[in-house]
Amino acid sequence: MSGWSSDELMTVNAARALADVRTCFVGIGLPSTAANLARRTVNPGLVLLYESGTIGSKPTRLPLSIGDGELADTADAVVPVPEMFNYWLQAGRIDVGFLGAAQLDRHANINTTVVDRGPGRPQGRLPGAGGAPEIAASCGEVLVVVRHSPRSFVERLDFVTSVGHGSGPGDRRRLGLRGRGPAAVITDLGILRPDPATAELVLAELHPGVSAEQARAATGWRLRTADIVGTTAAPTAAELRTLRALKAAGATETTGRTGATETTGTTETAGTTGTTGERV
């Protein structure tokens, strides 16, 4: 099995971003895949928290939903949902929040609520907020993982569900959001990071074999690039082997139907978190 898919590049790099992190609030779908890969590769001690109330889950296979019994059975502690949001998230105990997005703008604000579909058509309904607004507000920092496309990377959000860097520097403080906000947006083409001066996302790294032109074409605003655009390290054989085993185990549970965990038709995987959106 040589080579890798663009989704694998995204997931492997998302997992690497958790290398030095102690605690991570995980949304289902791409974030959960990446966080579980991190526990098997770069950070075996990573503490995973799921909004269903599990702290320190160590699932042996990828959960389909944040309520899978596996997450509770393997947890250090299981707490009620109000406690999870109030004592653990709101109080600022969690290092990293890991979110998906249906739409994202240049300041890494996120929409998972509704999308405009043009004149004469009703707005497309997405799952809504779930845990995302407060995850984005209160975690020490936020990582976003989302596939790169002009439909997702938009000039203007149709709705603001979760605040990234607002309209620029200082906005988070003004709004009383205590975490530092999005530190990176990891896509299937590369990694975007906010420019410290403007809080605008700029192209910081590209995956091997991807050009800056491809990233610009997949971005709905005029994407700026860092002075030096790096290249992410190619996935190692161990990373790919571990990721594929993880996904194979997740896909074959219960009905034996394959492939349903990550994509179903036109939808992005959508967890109960609302932390991932879906395409309409």
Add this chain to the structure above:
Amino acid sequence: MAEIRSLRDAVAALIHDGDTVAMEGFTHLIPFAAAHEVIRQGITDLTLVRMTPDVIYDQLIGAGLVRKLVFSWGGNPGVGSLHRFRDAVENGWPRPLEVEEHSHAGMANRYVAGASGLPFGVLRGYAGTGLPERTDTVGTVRCPFTGEELAAVAALNPDVTVIHAQRADAAGNVQLWGLLGVQKEAALAARRVLVTVEEVVESLEPRPGAVVLPAWTVTAVAEVPDGARPSYAAGYSERDNGRYRDWDAVSRDRAAFAAWLETHVREGAQ
């Protein structure tokens, strides 16, 4: 004091047309059997409250029984959209659906306020999002000690809360464990409480980490083994992920959904 009743009698006695009903269970212990009994009895014009509407409310919405939905995340967990919910919101089918939407943290605190006898809950939340403009049960409140502005959310006090639990004893004391969700808060916030259980036992053995709702906080208990399927009851069953995946195809098409409802709910024996 909780009465032990049949599911049919308990639903008929506790849930009425026009009620505000919360059926809780955060991905675990979701009271599907009770919802199906509501469909069979045709109880309608409901305001349904739930953090994650899930497949259970997709079914009630598609059956045309719901006037308004109060929620924070409306998807099929791990699978994708709730198509009946979307059809109602986007196209008004089979009837228009009013929505009141929050974040999970907001909904959780609304239940806590309701259970606590307070008019509102307070949290750090919603700031900078579009939600307060969309939802009139979100506001702000100033801390009298620090002057800090915080989010305020109106208390939730459903007419009826319906939950599923593992066990009750003969007196109607209820015990549930595993993922605890917001069931305790939703039950204590409600005027009437209906609990379906996997089994009624002579007496409850203490279990570490379990929530116990004393019989005097519960209106009715009905013994309904497997009453949470395709969700699950820790210690009794596993989540049927295949049925959550299959729901995508069933719910995508109005006719397929109608046929499913007829076969699996209306003709279903309880």
